[in-house]
Amino acid sequence: MPSIIEISDLTDPRLDLFARLTEAQLRNRLEPEKGIFIAESPKVIQLALDAGHAPVAFLMERKHVQGQAQSLLARCGDIPVYTADRDVLAALTGYPLTRGILCAIRRPQLPAMEDICQGARRVAVLEGIVDTTNVGAIFRSAAALHMDAVLLSPTCCDPLNRRAVRVSMGTVFQIPWARLGDRAEDWPAGGLERLHALGFQTVAMALSDNALPIDAPRLMAAEKLAIVLGTEGDGLAAATIARCDYTACIPMSHGVDSLNVAAASAVAFWQLRARPAGFP
Template sequence: MFAIWPVLGYAGTKRKQKEEQPMPNIVEITDLSAPELDVYARLTEAQLRNKLEPEKGVFIAESPKVIGTALDAGYKPLSFLMERRQIEGPAAGVLARCPDATVYTADRAVLESLTGYALTRGVLCAMHRPAPRTAEEVCRNARRVAVLEGIVDSTNIGAIFRSAAALGMDAVLLSPSCCDPLCRRAIRVSMGTVFQVPWARLGEDKTQWPEAGLARLHAMGFTTAAMALDDRALPVDDPALQAAEKLAIVLGTEGDGLAAETIARCDATVMIPMQHGVDSLNVGAAAAVAFWQLRAR
């Protein structure tokens, strides 16, 4: 099933070096159907998340840089999957930090046939999902938060988290129907910022949004600003918005934007003025503009 490389002798490395810097167990893949590899090859994102038993949930981080960011944030690795050349190369640093993790390895073609996609960065890491947090926990000291409604594209989720981290959002809150921020593509697009910005869901059931979710935000003292196309909307650079002590910037799903009920229940409607007949921006781009303009001064 697997061929286990002697750790002290792998790739011709000197015994003394390995004794000084312990490395994980390195396992050569010889059987693609091995159950140990299910997490990388055969489990869906929903199965990885494991909503019925959250304590058993797993997510996949990709690339040494992103994995390192997750380790910095306290996330715990289960195992690695990587090309052989990564072990003594770009992945050496993260492996040195995880001496108890197993490393499954093979040539790039074998790994691609296992996962069904090319490992563009050559390294995957299965990690324990953190315990869910409440919106109240992540917003305890927050002044600016992003609230996402029904955003299902993992690329947009990743881009929004990256902008939230870079442009001063203290937390990200998600409606029940949003894409999982810890799905592999969202993590990759975010460059690991999903591990740096606190986040939580405003309920797990669709009945908990928007009425109940927005009520929770108001109870925490947030002014809610709905980003939407409306002739009566305030421009995003309105001084009253910038002066708000606590502001929640509410962004809607791709295509349709925010639901009418959500807009009606928010304290203000806000839009980014457009030129050249363009009616709107992609939600990821709009988020970046809004976060920068409405950041806490």
């Protein structure tokens, strides 16, 4: 049974997980095995539990203990559940809780890129994307639109950031992901070499005079394709584009030069999804 703890002191150090630790402190870079991330809302927490992630503690509105959190709590054994009214929780965290429930969860050990790419035909590669909303939206599109994995350059934001997890609607727990190295110098040369070694052709999504249209038959027919998307504003680095096998762009109208990276990812993932054998 969970241990229900009524919040009486907002400075209680047991609440630091939810109120005072930064994202970097939650990740615990020096000892990743001790890291924590925060999942928000019953649906997202349910997906995290379904994926086998271990809960550490809950923070929720009092009404949810016997309400919509009951099925979650039944799965989590004897862990602390900190509770209070909605306005008290907002004062503690600094923001209104989405559907009134947060869960602190143990960070998983990330798999190697080579492991999650075994058998994959389409992967998304994110270079330096730092906006948590964009990362969450890209994960949601990748999961929905037939990508087999998401790979991140060392400078991408953390997909287990609270907002990224929420915007992804929990799909960050459903689609495999890994980093292409831990240091900035591991990308692009090292990361792209690893993809090529696995048999992937790489396509840089970028504005270029010699870019292929995104519906080019050679792209759609590729057996294994890595779709490389760049950071907000500047897009992909020139060195990355030069090392990719192809450059492609989404044709625009009305003088618009490009889409937001999250919107562009959805178009690219759908158009370049793996086709059945024999597709012309």
